[in-house]
Amino acid sequence: MAAPQTTDPLLEEISGPTPRQILRKRVRGHTGLLFGLGVVLLLVIVAILAPVLAPHDPYVQDLTKRMVKPVFMGGTWEHPLGTDHLGRDYLSRLIYGARVSLLIGAVAALISGIIGTAMGVAAGYFGGKVDAVVTFLINVRLAMPVVLVALAVVAILGGSLEVVIGVLGLLLWDRFAVVMRASTLQVRRREYVAAAQAIGASTPRVILSEIMPNIVNNLIVIVTLEMAHAILLEAALSFLGLGVQPPTPSWGLMVSEGKNMMLFEPWLVLIPGVVLFILVLAINLMGDGLRDVTAPENRS
Amino acid sequence: MTAPVLELKNVAKTYRVKQGLFGKPKPLTAVNDVSLTLGRGEVLGLVGESGCGKSTLAKILLGLEAPTSGQVLVDGEEIAGQDRLALARRIQPIFQDPYSSLNPRKTIADIVSLPLRVHGIGDSASRAKSVRETLDLVGLPARVLNTYPSQMSGGQRQRVAIARALIMRPEIVICDEPTSALDVSVQSQILNLLNELREEFGLTYLFISHDLAVVEHLATRVAVMYLGRIVEEAPVAALFDAPRHPYARALLNSVLTPDPAQGVPDTQLGAAYPNPIAPPPGCHFHPRCPFAQDHCKAAAPRSVPVGQGHVKCHLHDPDTPMYRPDFTV
Numbered sequence: 001m002a003a004p005q006t007t008d009p010l011l012e013e014i015s016g017p018t019p020r021q022i023l024r025k026r027v028r029g030h031t032g033l034l035f036g037l038g039v040v041l042l043l044v045i046v047a048i049l050a051p052v053l054a055p056h057d058p059y060v061q062d063l064t065k066r067m068v069k070p071v072f073m074g075g076t077w078e079h080p081l082g083t084d085h086l087g088r089d090y091l092s093r094l095i096y097g098a099r100v101s102l103l104i105g106a107v108a109a110l111i112s113g114i115i116g117t118a119m120g121v122a123a124g125y126f127g128g129k130v131d132a133v134v135t136f137l138i139n140v141r142l143a144m145p146v147v148l149v150a151l152a153v154v155a156i157l158g159g160s161l162e163v164v165i166g167v168l169g170l171l172l173w174d175r176f177a178v179v180m181r182a183s184t185l186q187v188r189r190r191e192y193v194a195a196a197q198a199i200g201a202s203t204p205r206v207i208l209s210e211i212m213p214n215i216v217n218n219l220i221v222i223v224t225l226e227m228a229h230a231i232l233l234e235a236a237l238s239f240l241g242l243g244v245q246p247p248t249p250s251w252g253l254m255v256s257e258g259k260n261m262m263l264f265e266p267w268l269v270l271i272p273g274v275v276l277f278i279l280v281l282a283i284n285l286m287g288d289g290l291r292d293v294t295a296p297e298n299r300s
Numbered sequence: 301m302t303a304p305v306l307e308l309k310n311v312a313k314t315y316r317v318k319q320g321l322f323g324k325p326k327p328l329t330a331v332n333d334v335s336l337t338l339g340r341g342e343v344l345g346l347v348g349e350s351g352c353g354k355s356t357l358a359k360i361l362l363g364l365e366a367p368t369s370g371q372v373l374v375d376g377e378e379i380a381g382q383d384r385l386a387l388a389r390r391i392q393p394i395f396q397d398p399y400s401s402l403n404p405r406k407t408i409a410d411i412v413s414l415p416l417r418v419h420g421i422g423d424s425a426s427r428a429k430s431v432r433e434t435l436d437l438v439g440l441p442a443r444v445l446n447t448y449p450s451q452m453s454g455g456q457r458q459r460v461a462i463a464r465a466l467i468m469r470p471e472i473v474i475c476d477e478p479t480s481a482l483d484v485s486v487q488s489q490i491l492n493l494l495n496e497l498r499e500e501f502g503l504t505y506l507f508i509s510h511d512l513a514v515v516e517h518l519a520t521r522v523a524v525m526y527l528g529r530i531v532e533e534a535p536v537a538a539l540f541d542a543p544r545h546p547y548a549r550a551l552l553n554s555v556l557t558p559d560p561a562q563g564v565p566d567t568q569l570g571a572a573y574p575n576p577i578a579p580p581p582g583c584h585f586h587p588r589c590p591f592a593q594d595h596c597k598a599a600a601p602r603s604v605p606v607g608q609g610h611v612k613c614h615l616h617d618p619d620t621p622m623y624r625p626d627f628t629v
Contacts, residue, residue, distance in 0.1 A: 018448060191401035192411075195464065198362045199415045200388035213405035 026293040033289020039282035047098040055080070056089035058096040058249045063087050067265055081271055084257060090268075093249040094275060100250045101231045101279065104165055108230035109223050111169025116176020117219060123177070124184025125207055134177065141174045147236065154242040164243050168230045179222050183215035190214075217294035224287030228280045235276055251276045304376075305504050306338040306361075306472055311370035312528075313356055317577060328577050330356040331367070332528035335603070338472070338521075343498065343505040345519030345536065347512060347551060349573060353528040354508045358476045361506065363387045374472070385419060392465040396477040398457035402449040408435075409445040412463045419468065434463045438493060455486035459493070466497065472504045479514060491518055512555050516540055521609075524548045527576060527584045534609030544611045546589045583614065591615060595622055 027033060046053060056079075063086065069075040070082040070090070081090040123134035150167045157163050187193065188211065196210045235252030237243030239259075244250040246257070251272040258268030311334045316325040331353045338344050346354055359365040361372060363384055372379045374390050392415075395401035402411055409431055416427045432442050438459040449457055458478060465473055475494065479487040495518060498505060509515050515522055516536060523533040524547060532545035543549040574580050580587050586596035599620075601612045614620040 018451065190403075191395040191397060192403040194359075194362075194364060195393060195395060195401050195461075196414065196418075197364055198388060198391075198393045199418050199464075200385040201414070201418045205418070210403055214403070 023293060027289075030289045030293055032285040033293060036282040036285030036287075036289055039278060040286055043098050043279055043282075044102060046095055047102050050095045050099055054089075054092035054095045056092045058088060058092040059247055061086040061088055067261065067268070069265075070267055070271070073267060082267065084254070084268065085261065090254075090271065093254060094251070094272065096249040097251045097254060097272065098275075098279075100161065100244055100248065101234065101276070104161070104168065104234045105227035105231040105283070107165045108168035108172060108234075109227040111165070112171070112173035112226060112230075113176050113219070113223055115170070116173030116222075117180045119173070120177040120180025120182075121184045121207060121211070121215075124181040125188055125203075125211065127185075131181070134181065138174055138177050138181075141171075141177075144171075146171050146233065150233065150237060151240065151242055154237060159237070159242050159245050161244055161248070164234055164237060168233055172226050172230060172233075175226060176219070176222050179218055180215065183218045184211060187211050187214045217290070220294070221287045221291040224283050224290065228283040228287075231276070231283075232280060303340065304337045305340045305374065306336075306506070307371075307373040307376075308334055308336045309371040309373070310335055311357070311360060311367045311372060313353075313360060313365060314368045319577075326577050329528050329579075330576070331360065334370070334525075334528075334530050336523060336530065336533065338504055338506065340471075340504055341498070341502050342521060343507055343519045345515035345522040346506060346508045346525060347510060347515055347522060348525035349510065351573065351576065352525045354525055355476060357525075358393065358474050358506070358508055361472075361474055362391060362393050388415070389419070389468055390470055391472045391474060392468065392470040393474045393476060394458075394461050394465050394478045397481045398454055398461050399449075399481070401461050402457055404449055407446050407448055408440075408452075408460055411449070411460060412467060415464065415468045421468070430467060431463075434467045435460075437466070437497070438463045453486075454482050455489060458482060458486075458490050462490075462493065462497070466501070466503075469501060470503070472506065475505055475507045475509075477509050477511075478507075480509070480511060487514070494518065512540075512552060524551065527574065527579055529584065529612060530603075530610075531585065531613070532609065532611045534607060534611075538607055538609065544606055544609075544616055545613050546591050546615075547585050550588075583612075593622055595620060 062083070065079070065083050065087045066085055068079045068083040068087075071077055071080050073082075075082050079089050079091070081094065084090055084093065119134045119137065123131040149171060150164075153167045154163055193206060193210055196206050201210070234243055234250070235255065238250045238252030239256040241256065244253055246253060254272040255269050255276075258265070258272070262269050311331060312329065313331040315328045315330060317328045318325045334353075334357060336344065346357070348354055356365065360367050363379060366380070374387070379387050406414075409428070412431045412434060413427050416422060416430060421427070422430065431445070435442060435444065440456065440459050440463070444452070444456070444460075449460070452460070458481075461478075478494070479490050482490060491514060494505070497503060505518070507515065507519055519536045521533065522536050522539045523530045524539070524545060525531070526547050532539065532543065532548045534544070539548060540552065543552055574584065574587060580597075582598050583589070583592070583596040583601050586592040589596065593614075595614055599614070601614050601617060601620075603610045603612050604617045606616050614622045615624050617623060
């Protein structure tokens with residue numbers, strides 16, 4: 001067989017942007033991701049700087065100034081978003097409430113992420129009996145209604161920030177496990193995994209350094225989705241009186257406390273509701289955006 | 301032939317295949333009673349249809365799968381009890397698809413230096429030097445070090461895969477169809493590179509392919525595999541001039557010629573590839589063999605030495621009624 005030396009490999013151009021450059025370009029062009037990222041970052045900063053930013057103490061009651069209207073409904077700048085039924089400054093409670101929501105979202109997603117990723121990756125990598133056990137556990141978990149179980153546990157243990165975080169963290173790992181299992185199955189068949197094994201790399205090394213970098217983008221998307229999920233569930237539990245206990249400021253609790261006055265002072269429910277909506281929307285937009293920008297080259 | 305560097309003795313691999321949810325698992329013999337010997341510096345071409353067990357055999361040799369029975373010996377030592385790291389220093393693979401064999405999240409420097417890091421060889425400076433030397437060896441410039449596989453062409457990627465396989469200077473390289481995913485012009489570059497590297501380092505190749513032209517170009521010996529068995533094994537010239545097994549003949553006839561007027565060659569194989577879970581009785585090849593007789597359905601052929609090779613066919617076995625010593629097809 002004659003060798004047609006059409007191109008000298010040394011002269012062949014090694015071209016194209018690096019994966020990082022491609023990522024940067026895609027992020028810049030993705031409005032939804034930028035919006036989501038911006039809002040989430042803003043809220044994180046607000047939550048961290050709550051003591052500086054809040055105009056009043058969120059716990060101090062002033063019964064002489066109950067249900068002052070917010071400034072856009074004819075109130076004063078003394079209380080920009082008005083006060084609640086105990087005369088506490090609504091803006092300050094909203095700012096401190098961001099701490100609760102973000103903390104619960106982040107920690108619950110972290111706990112369930114660790115559980116679900118470990119299970120899913122083990123199932124996808126080892127297959128066989130491990131996979132059968134994990135798949136069974138996922139099915140068991142999916143058969144349990146989250147809100148019902150959470151209500152029961154909180155009713156037994158009593159509601160507090162720690163209990164809510166723990167319950168949600170131990171309940172929300174199902175999607176992590178399902179997605180990580182599928183992603184691992186897909187990546188495991190690639191020849192670079194076999195190549196690493198043939199080199200003699202240990203199983204933890206193959207999983208951590210060959211498989212994980214290729215499935216971490218899916219993981220980030222699920223983290224954002226489950227964060228939003230946990231934040232909404234906390235609000236629901238608090239609304240039902242089984243989540244964070246008063247007087248801790250929590251957005252779900254604020255909706256709950258305002259609901260008696262909903263027909264006369266609708267902003268009491270509207271303001272925390274809208275903020276909750278914006279946070280969850282922003283997190284979901286961020287997750288969708290991250291999925292889009294980290295998708296393989298042949299998709300857009 | 302020099303002392304054998306790689307020896308397979310009656311290697312077999314059986315998988316249990318489950319049929320349906322409640323079906324009883326049935327055995328699938330992917331590799332059946334394979335015995336091969338490779339001398340140092342030899343290139344054994346392993347050819348056969350898709351699904352005949354070539355890649356399973358490669359996995360066994362790489363230690364990724366354990367054989368169900370039989371022995372694999374490297375330099376006379378059995379690999380079954382050996383440490384995976386020790387085996388990895390002696391045998392390295394080059395895979396078929398360079399788009400799948402390089403981790404897309406790693407730089408070329410990371411990929412090529414992985415064997416050194418796994419084996420804890422040298423410090424970072426000596427590793428970097430070794431990576432640069434090996435890249436130079438496979439014809440890649442040092443500036444590719446910090447690029448990613450997605451920035452390279454198929455031929456360049458395959459050079460990276462070769463560099464990774466060779467950086468620890470193994471004795472044996474298992475090439476699992478290393479050129480089938482590449483353009484024809486790039487194929488020849490890679491084949492010539494493999495040939496040069498073999499001469500320079502005295503490498504031994506097991507070259508798995510279904511491209512007979514590639515095997516003829518590179519191999520010194522050829523083994524023809526059918527349904528998990530080696531049906532014929534002979535020096536490359538002997539096999540290509542006078543194939544003894546009817547299946548080897550059919551394979552050689554199936555090579556397409558550049559002249560379209562000749563049409564698609566007729567292999568006379570007729571029937572489809574048999575189900576490996578329920579292989580035909582007697583000689584596995586008899587339903588597709590134009591020379592099959594009743595004896596072929598009754599008894600499995602044994603391995604008979606013919607010339608400088610071996611063949612598993614009743615036509616070459618003096619103990620059968622079908623014996624035709626002059627039979628070359």
